[in-house]
Amino acid sequence: MSHPRADRLQTLAWTAAGLALIGLFWALGPILAPFVIAAVFAYICDPAVNWMVARRVPRAFAVLLVIIAAGLALVTLALILLPMVYREGVLLVNRLPDLIEMFNAQVSPLLQARLGIELQLDAAQFRQLLADNWSSAQDILPVLIGHLKTGGMALVGFVVNLFLIPLVMFYLLQEWPRILAELERIVPRPWLARTVRILGDIDSVMSEFLRGQLSVMLLLALFYSLGLWLAGLKFALPVGVLTGLLVFIPYVGFGGGLLLAIMAALLQGEGWPPLIGVAAVYGLGQLLESFLLTPYLVGERIGLHPLAVIFALMAFGQLFGFVGVLVALPVSAALLVGLREVRHAWFASPVYLGSEAPGATKDASSR
Numbered sequence: 001m002s003h004p005r006a007d008r009l010q011t012l013a014w015t016a017a018g019l020a021l022i023g024l025f026w027a028l029g030p031i032l033a034p035f036v037i038a039a040v041f042a043y044i045c046d047p048a049v050n051w052m053v054a055r056r057v058p059r060a061f062a063v064l065l066v067i068i069a070a071g072l073a074l075v076t077l078a079l080i081l082l083p084m085v086y087r088e089g090v091l092l093v094n095r096l097p098d099l100i101e102m103f104n105a106q107v108s109p110l111l112q113a114r115l116g117i118e119l120q121l122d123a124a125q126f127r128q129l130l131a132d133n134w135s136s137a138q139d140i141l142p143v144l145i146g147h148l149k150t151g152g153m154a155l156v157g158f159v160v161n162l163f164l165i166p167l168v169m170f171y172l173l174q175e176w177p178r179i180l181a182e183l184e185r186i187v188p189r190p191w192l193a194r195t196v197r198i199l200g201d202i203d204s205v206m207s208e209f210l211r212g213q214l215s216v217m218l219l220l221a222l223f224y225s226l227g228l229w230l231a232g233l234k235f236a237l238p239v240g241v242l243t244g245l246l247v248f249i250p251y252v253g254f255g256g257g258l259l260l261a262i263m264a265a266l267l268q269g270e271g272w273p274p275l276i277g278v279a280a281v282y283g284l285g286q287l288l289e290s291f292l293l294t295p296y297l298v299g300e301r302i303g304l305h306p307l308a309v310i311f312a313l314m315a316f317g318q319l320f321g322f323v324g325v326l327v328a329l330p331v332s333a334a335l336l337v338g339l340r341e342v343r344h345a346w347f348a349s350p351v352y353l354g355s356e357a358p359g360a361t362k363d364a365s366s367r
Helices: 006-026 029-054 061-114 123-133 137-150 152-184 187-230 234-246 250-270 272-298 306-347 350-356 358-366
Strands: none
Touching: 006 306, 029 061, 029 152, 029 187, 029 306, 061 152, 061 250, 061 306, 152 250, 187 272, 187 350, 234 250, 250 272, 306 350
């Protein structure tokens, strides 16, 4: 038989422990980034490891294979995208004075005639600024390398984190079943069934969202890359892949990708056809994402509204920096499940039911 005073003390103790954990997380935020990144990747890759273990592959070997495969995929993506992004940056620097002159000749008169806005950009001053800082646009890379040399400690920290992430990811995936069993063992026995159910709901929400969203990202990256290539865009692959990856952040991915595609079309200097092609591809891509891919692969049942995702990313980023952005979605999923539990408890409470509550009916009949 439980005692109300003991239950209250236990609740206060767990609340204090939770607040202390949040405070510790906030204090250690600057050094938690590699561990949080590794935990996110471990969570995503755990089903692949379990699939291999179920087919009698030793867990350590399965973890190693999954980490190598994920690393090769990321390195391949970087080797494809970085040179193309660099070439586009060089082209942008070379073409920007011409684009400024085109803006002054074509767009500025329209703004003045229809909106009364007089806006003229000084292309000659920009050319002089470019000549003073770089003898040619190819000097961008040495300038960036020079900045990296001056920030030597930051570079060392980046390299250390780069090696630390797969190491932490290996141990997390290797010990994942043991970690879950140990966490289940320390939960108070009266709370065990409810805790396991709540954690299962959180895992269901997160797995459906993350893996479904990953499928949407890959399919949209393929669609935008192929569509922009057919539209005649020279940088179709990097722009399409970046758009697909940024789709993880609602609206920001579409808007950022569209801006990159328009800039790439302008840099080609081929007039209206590439711009019209970009508009058609992104219009069709938005319809494909909103009415086909997201409903079928992610589903409305998850309950994470796009606006809630944006707010969570901004709020946790403001509070905890980059680490906060990484944990925004898992914490939001946990809060969503917690709010569902509070909602169910509210609808079953005597305060909500009033005279319809079983206890209230019994008290009324005793009088």
